Amino acid sequence: MKREIKFRGKRATGMWAYGNLIEMPKEYIKGCWQRQYGICLPENEKIIKVDSATVGQFTGLLDKNGKEIYEGEIITIKDYKEEKYVRKIIKYIPKKAAFCAANITELHFTAWEVWHPITQKYINELNFEVIGNIHDNPELLTQK
Numbered sequence: 001m002k003r004e005i006k007f008r009g010k011r012a013t014g015m016w017a018y019g020n021l022i023e024m025p026k027e028y029i030k031g032c033w034q035r036q037y038g039i040c041l042p043e044n045e046k047i048i049k050v051d052s053a054t055v056g057q058f059t060g061l062l063d064k065n066g067k068e069i070y071e072g073e074i075i076t077i078k079d080y081k082e083e084k085y086v087r088k089i090i091k092y093i094p095k096k097a098a099f100c101a102a103n104i105t106e107l108h109f110t111a112w113e114v115w116h117p118i119t120q121k122y123i124n125e126l127n128f129e130v131i132g133n134i135h136d137n138p139e140l141l142t143q144k
Contacts (some may be wrong), residue, residue, distance in 0.1 A: 003060030005058070006019060006020065006057075007019065007020065007021040007056065007058065008039070008054075008056055008058070008070055009038075009039050010050055011049070017039035017041060017048040018039065019040045020039065020040040021038075021039065021040075021055065021057075022037065022038040023036075023037060024036040024047075036052055037052050054072070054135045056072040057092065059071070059090065062120070062123070063075065063123065063129050064123070069090055069099075069130060071090055071092055072091070072134045072135060073090045073130050073133050074089055074090075074130070074131055074134065074140045075088050075089075075128045075130050075131065076088075077129075078127060086105075087140060087141075088102060089101065089102060093115045100116055100118060104140075107141070
């Protein structure tokens with residue numbers, strides 16, 4: 001199965017743009033040169049400048065509702081041991097060469113061992129559901 005490579009990033013308007021990632025000329029911001037990105041929209045090939053901090057890649061995976069999962073998503077799964085729902089965050093981990101999930105309660109650990117690779121089979125078995133993302137819903141980063 002071939003994975004679709006695409007990205008998303010937030011526009012200045014707060015709306016998400018989806019498409020190919022384009023590196024734009026660096027800008028001098030707050031006393032230093034910063035890398036800037038744009039998203040090339042597939043429907044008209046228009047390049048939209050996006051906030052570099054919000055750029056995330058599509059994992060090629062879908063949650064239980066068929067929603068695309070991107071880096072930075074906050075998902076929930078049922079923890080059958082403790083009979084409660086647990087929130088996880090999605091991120092690409094270079095040392096594992098994979099998109100991974102980690103419990104948000106473990107994010108204070110700096111070790112990459114808290115990140116676990118995800119697959120569509122794993123997502124289906126644990127009924128992953130996207131409930132938000134770190135940019136639009138930072139309040140979800142605290143476990144209730």
